[in-house]
Amino acid sequence: MDPRRNPYSPGAGSQPLELAGRAELIERAAVALDRIRAGRAARSFILYGLRGVGKTVLLNRIRLDAEARGLASVAVEAPEGRSLPAVLIPNLRAALVRLSALQHGRSAFAGALKALAGFARALKVKFNDIEVSMDIAPSVGVADSGDLDFDLAALFKTIGEAAKKRELALVLYLDELQYVAEPQLAALITALHSVAQDQLPVTMVAAGLPQLAGQMGRAKSYAERLFEFHELGPLDDSAARDALIVPARQEDAAFEDAALVEILAQTQGYPYFLQEWGKHAWDLAPQSPIREKDAKLATITALAELDASFFRVRFDRLTPTEKQYLYAMAQLGPGAHRSGDIAEKLGKKVSTVAPIRATLIAKGMAYSPAHGDTAFTVPLFDGFMKRIMGG
Ligand SMILES: Nc1ncnc2c1ncn2[C@@H]1O[C@H](COP(=O)(O)OP(=O)(O)O)[C@@H](O)[C@H]1O
Ligand SMILES: [Mg+2]
Numbered sequence: 001m002d003p004r005r006n007p008y009s010p011g012a013g014s015q016p017l018e019l020a021g022r023a024e025l026i027e028r029a030a031v032a033l034d035r036i037r038a039g040r041a042a043r044s045f046i047l048y049g050l051r052g053v054g055k056t057v058l059l060n061r062i063r064l065d066a067e068a069r070g071l072a073s074v075a076v077e078a079p080e081g082r083s084l085p086a087v088l089i090p091n092l093r094a095a096l097v098r099l100s101a102l103q104h105g106r107s108a109f110a111g112a113l114k115a116l117a118g119f120a121r122a123l124k125v126k127f128n129d130i131e132v133s134m135d136i137a138p139s140v141g142v143a144d145s146g147d148l149d150f151d152l153a154a155l156f157k158t159i160g161e162a163a164k165k166r167e168l169a170l171v172l173y174l175d176e177l178q179y180v181a182e183p184q185l186a187a188l189i190t191a192l193h194s195v196a197q198d199q200l201p202v203t204m205v206a207a208g209l210p211q212l213a214g215q216m217g218r219a220k221s222y223a224e225r226l227f228e229f230h231e232l233g234p235l236d237d238s239a240a241r242d243a244l245i246v247p248a249r250q251e252d253a254a255f256e257d258a259a260l261v262e263i264l265a266q267t268q269g270y271p272y273f274l275q276e277w278g279k280h281a282w283d284l285a286p287q288s289p290i291r292e293k294d295a296k297l298a299t300i301t302a303l304a305e306l307d308a309s310f311f312r313v314r315f316d317r318l319t320p321t322e323k324q325y326l327y328a329m330a331q332l333g334p335g336a337h338r339s340g341d342i343a344e345k346l347g348k349k350v351s352t353v354a355p356i357r358a359t360l361i362a363k364g365m366a367y368s369p370a371h372g373d374t375a376f377t378v379p380l381f382d383g384f385m386k387r388i389m390g391g
Contacts (some may be wrong), residue, residue: 001290006282007247010275013056018246020271021239022058025230029062029205032228033071037169039199043225046177046216047207049232050377051364052272055207056175058232062205063173072099072168077175083127084184085148089120090132095170096159108162111139115158118144119151148184152191160200169201178208178215178364186219193226209377210367234269234379243274248282248290255281258292266299270379276302311384317363323389325356326365329374330385336375 009016019026025045035042045062047055063073074095076087093116100109118138124130126146138144143154163170174180180188188204195202206212210231216223235243241260248254259281267273280298281290318326328345329337339357343350357374360366365381366374376382 001253001282001285001287003283005251006279007251008275008278008282010272010279012052013060014275015057015060016054016243016247016271016275017250018243019054019057019061020243020246021235022054022061025058026061026065028228030065030069033062033066033169033171033203033205034069036196036203037071037201039164039201041199043228044171044203045205046212046227046229047205047232048210048212048229050210050270050379052270052379053232053234054271055232059173059175059205059207063171066171070168072163072170073173074170075173075175078177078179080176080179083129084180084188085120085123085127085152086129086131089116089130092116092159093132093134099163099166099168099170102166108165112155112159112162114139115142115155118142119155122146122151123148148187149190152187153194156191156195156202157198157200160195160198160202163201169203172202172204172206174204174206176208177206178212182215182219185215189216189220189223189226193220193222196226209364210369211361214368235271235274236269237264240264240267240269240274243271244278247278248288253282253288253290255290255295256292259290259295262292262295262299266302268379273302273306273380276306280305306380307384307387311378311381311388314365314378314381315384315388318365319359321356322360322363322365323385325353325360326376326381327385327389329366329376330382330389334376334380334382336369336373339372339374342374 007017029045032042032044047058049055063075067073072095074091076091078087096109096113096116100113113136117134117136120130120132120134121138122144123146142158143151145151159170192204213229244255244260244263263277267277277298280302281294284297285294324346328342331345332341339350343353346353361368364377367377369375
């Protein structure tokens with residue numbers, strides 16, 4: 001069918017036409033944020049899950065809905081290897097400038113901007129990747145001790161008080177939070193905890209890979225009291241069908257049931273793969289309805305494309321020993337495997353291969369769903385490893 005009208009949107013962070021199966025979470029997040037704005041007790045959200053389950057698009061949706069209700073945003077994606085202050089400062093600055101441009105906002109947020117200037121200046125020595133020039137004189141003695149824990153809490157408090165005065169709320173949306181180093185994560189949680197205790201309207205909604213839940217717990221044991229942790233996974237049968245059917249319907253097209261069954265079986269309901277299969281099936285089908293035969297062809301072309309791109313770029317970042325480790329996991333099948341079983345498959349001792357496992361986790365290729373277990377962070381990667389290594 002006409003590729004110009006293809007309604008699917010595969011790709012990291014591409015907003016789908018139908019954000020299927022997440023309505024309840026969207027509503028609960030909205031309730032939590034509105035309660036926080038009103039100075040009432042509520043836990044904000046941490047979304048975690050594998051690559052391609054839809055964390056970024058859900059985070060964006062929660063943000064856009066909140067903006068429509070008048071909540072102010074600071075949206076940040078944590079890059080690998082940069083300090084939290086380095087990414088936070090310019091984005092906070094932009095948000096505060098926007099807020100102070102609002103009617104009557106100037107006086108309330110001028111103090112917060114000064115505190116931010118002091119914060120940036122004091123931390124420049126410690127984090128040498130801070131590259132921001134604040135065109136404002138810092139206020140002396142506020143958030144400028146040079147100690148991140150202390151200063152971030154003081155900064156959030158100043159911002160929170162200004163926001164409260166203006167009956168506003170400021171929400172930080174932090175994507176890829178697993179890349180923030182644990183001491184900085186601890187400082188962030190401490191700061192959010194202290195504004196929550198003062199019932200000030202500053203909070204965070206965050207997303208990250210599965211290891212994030214453990215990292216936050218280690219960083220601060222009270223993270224669980226501050227946040228609801230929601231694991232995002234594959235869509236259930238009816239949501240996965242909606243993810244395919246609803247966009248097609250908008251273009252007056254439909255699927256035969258057997259085509260849906262084929263796509264659901266192949267993608268296991270993973271949102272990113274549903275978009276890929278939907279896109280391929282649409283392009284391959286001569287006309288609506290999309291038939292089983294079209295879906296089967298889509299499996300071949302979608303997998304070939306994933307093998308050449310999505311899976312391949314991840315594979316290319318691996319050393320030969322890391323590839324062997326993941327191949328051993330793949331041979332054991334999808335899901336989590338005991339370190340002992342993987343080592344045995346490799347014919348090595350657990351202690352010998354432990355460093356390889358550690359670098360795979362650091363690279364975001366594997367994670368530990370439970371102590372001593374290892375699993376792939378990329379769905380269907382086991383199949384790819386077998387295709388590429390197995391011959
Ligand atoms: N609930 C959903 N329904 C349909 N498609 C979705 C859904 N969530 C995500 N997607 C699609 O999945 C892909 C990956 O989404 P993304 O948010 O980038 O995942 P993550 O951040 O978890 O890696 C995108 O193509 C997006 O359109
Ligand atoms: Mg993402």
